[in-house]
Amino acid sequence: MDEKKGNTGEQLRKKNKRLAIILSLVVCLLYGFFVLMHSIND
Amino acid sequence: MSTLAHDDHHDHKPTGFKRWFFSTNHKDIGTLYLIFALIMFFVGGAMAMIIRAELFQPGLQFVDPQFYNSMVTVHALVMIFGAVMPAGVGLANWMIPLMIGAPDMALPRMNNMSFWILPFAFALLLSTLFMDGGAPAGGWTMYPPLVLQTGNAFPFLIFAVHFLGISSIMGAINIIATVFNMRAPGMTLMKMPLFVWTWVITSFLLIASMPVLAGGVTMLLTDKYFGTSFFDAAGGGDPVLFQHVFWFFGHPEVYILALPAFGVVSQIIPTFSRKPLFGYASMVYATASIAILSFFVWAHHMFTVGLPIKGELFFMYATMLIAVPTGVKVFNWIATMWKGSMTFETPMLFAIAFVILFTIGGFSGLMLGITPVDFQYHDTYFVVAHFHYVLLTGAIFALMGAAYYWLPKWTGFMYDERLGKIHFWLSLISSNVLFFPQHFLGLAGMPRRIPDYNIQFADFNMISSIGGFAYGISQLLFVYIVIKCAMGGKKAKALSWEGAKGLEWSVPSPAPFHTFETPPKLTKEMLEH
Numbered sequence: 001m002d003e004k005k006g007n008t009g010e011q012l013r014k015k016n017k018r019l020a021i022i023l024s025l026v027v028c029l030l031y032g033f034f035v036l037m038h039s040i041n042d
Numbered sequence: 043m044s045t046l047a048h049d050d051h052h053d054h055k056p057t058g059f060k061r062w063f064f065s066t067n068h069k070d071i072g073t074l075y076l077i078f079a080l081i082m083f084f085v086g087g088a089m090a091m092i093i094r095a096e097l098f099q100p101g102l103q104f105v106d107p108q109f110y111n112s113m114v115t116v117h118a119l120v121m122i123f124g125a126v127m128p129a130g131v132g133l134a135n136w137m138i139p140l141m142i143g144a145p146d147m148a149l150p151r152m153n154n155m156s157f158w159i160l161p162f163a164f165a166l167l168l169s170t171l172f173m174d175g176g177a178p179a180g181g182w183t184m185y186p187p188l189v190l191q192t193g194n195a196f197p198f199l200i201f202a203v204h205f206l207g208i209s210s211i212m213g214a215i216n217i218i219a220t221v222f223n224m225r226a227p228g229m230t231l232m233k234m235p236l237f238v239w240t241w242v243i244t245s246f247l248l249i250a251s252m253p254v255l256a257g258g259v260t261m262l263l264t265d266k267y268f269g270t271s272f273f274d275a276a277g278g279g280d281p282v283l284f285q286h287v288f289w290f291f292g293h294p295e296v297y298i299l300a301l302p303a304f305g306v307v308s309q310i311i312p313t314f315s316r317k318p319l320f321g322y323a324s325m326v327y328a329t330a331s332i333a334i335l336s337f338f339v340w341a342h343h344m345f346t347v348g349l350p351i352k353g354e355l356f357f358m359y360a361t362m363l364i365a366v367p368t369g370v371k372v373f374n375w376i377a378t379m380w381k382g383s384m385t386f387e388t389p390m391l392f393a394i395a396f397v398i399l400f401t402i403g404g405f406s407g408l409m410l411g412i413t414p415v416d417f418q419y420h421d422t423y424f425v426v427a428h429f430h431y432v433l434l435t436g437a438i439f440a441l442m443g444a445a446y447y448w449l450p451k452w453t454g455f456m457y458d459e460r461l462g463k464i465h466f467w468l469s470l471i472s473s474n475v476l477f478f479p480q481h482f483l484g485l486a487g488m489p490r491r492i493p494d495y496n497i498q499f500a501d502f503n504m505i506s507s508i509g510g511f512a513y514g515i516s517q518l519l520f521v522y523i524v525i526k527c528a529m530g531g532k533k534a535k536a537l538s539w540e541g542a543k544g545l546e547w548s549v550p551s552p553a554p555f556h557t558f559e560t561p562p563k564l565t566k567e568m569l570e571h
Contacts, residue, residue: 007530009501012224015223016148016219016223016224017149019148019215019218019223020148020149020152020215020216020219023215023218023219023249024211024215026249027211027215027249027252027253028251028253029534030128030249030254030257031253031254031256031257032299034253034258034287035257035261035310036262038104038298
């Protein structure tokens, strides 16, 4: 039972981390897109 | 209720410096955010007092124009990024895990980091007050070419803004991960309290808009120090481009400040009306609609720069459109109160004042959104009156209401209701004395961000300043009430308010250090909003 709970906890941590990484990438993309777009325009 | 006995046995916590500096506990980090926001509220408030003292009479009284402009600039940055946003994040940290039955935030160490970046960011920003050339004085909007004339303070301003953005983005990611991954079984998205919904939507706004601000200020930095000319007409750039970039962030930012306030009010009004929130689903959709529309209205801040007429028409109509979902929310709050068994404790007073005064701010916003009318009002005190109705009697009143509403849950004691009501009435009267005359000043043509003015504006400015000083002093009473409540008083029950519903009221008051280590069993009553 404890092992199962531990696994679920680990899975949840992985799930949280994965979502955080995806959202961070979105942020970096938006930032990069804005600067890059204006750099090319310049 | 099943969690109550469980939590009582597990209330061990670290102490001293370690507890606060290395904290990964959502309640402690929430408390840190709220205390930080309150300190910044007084720092920004002190700057507002200097502004109002200078404007008490025509002519230059106390400060030189450069310092006055620094006060205007830093007051805005401190209040927006240091007071209102961290206060909202503090409430989110404290309440979201309790409301959705999660043991903590999804990413507790990142939570710690996103808070502790803030004091360093503000150390950078406020240190500029002591530098040669003074603090930034080009307005919080940082328009080039004016802002590029800032002296040594310039890189400090840019890095402070970057850090504040990073902190907000990390907070937003944490909230999204918490709500999407950590909800208790049975807590479906459409059963979440509206406060949680408003914060999820706000988090997406932060993620979409903050990188744009960061991009804009990075380009300012490279324009000043690395020879680029993004915003320099002499080098083929365009200063108006910065205004587009800034307001693409800036308008969603207004809703980043306002949506959590909507969430708070949507919790308080049903509790003290003893009725479920009217039109829950329409409230969720209205909040999402406001958030989406906020990305299509940015140029209403720049009608006077010479946009093409078709562009002006588009942004005018898009701005008008936001009144529809906002109206849905206001009518739903009123419908919630309709035929309810209402009582008027301090949180409810602040919530009702919010509904009325935010609507006044909304209406003056609609006036400003009409292009030809904006040509008359742009950069006058009418704009100052408008956004202070939205942000002070709007967002800050809601935050004050939230503090009174959840203080029993945080401290385990009821606050002094009599003093709370005195604080409310003093705040209500003084803030209206402060800001209502500014509408007339603006309509008569008094420009903003100028330390001196024509003698015809003297009377309304004096009234406004008296209101300002009264509002400032009356906020000291709030600090006294909070400290008094934290020190002791009448014990608060788990269900601190008779009409309150939701999971957060199932844990004891004060909320134990650890809650919901095992997912709670949700009852129908807990999900009745």
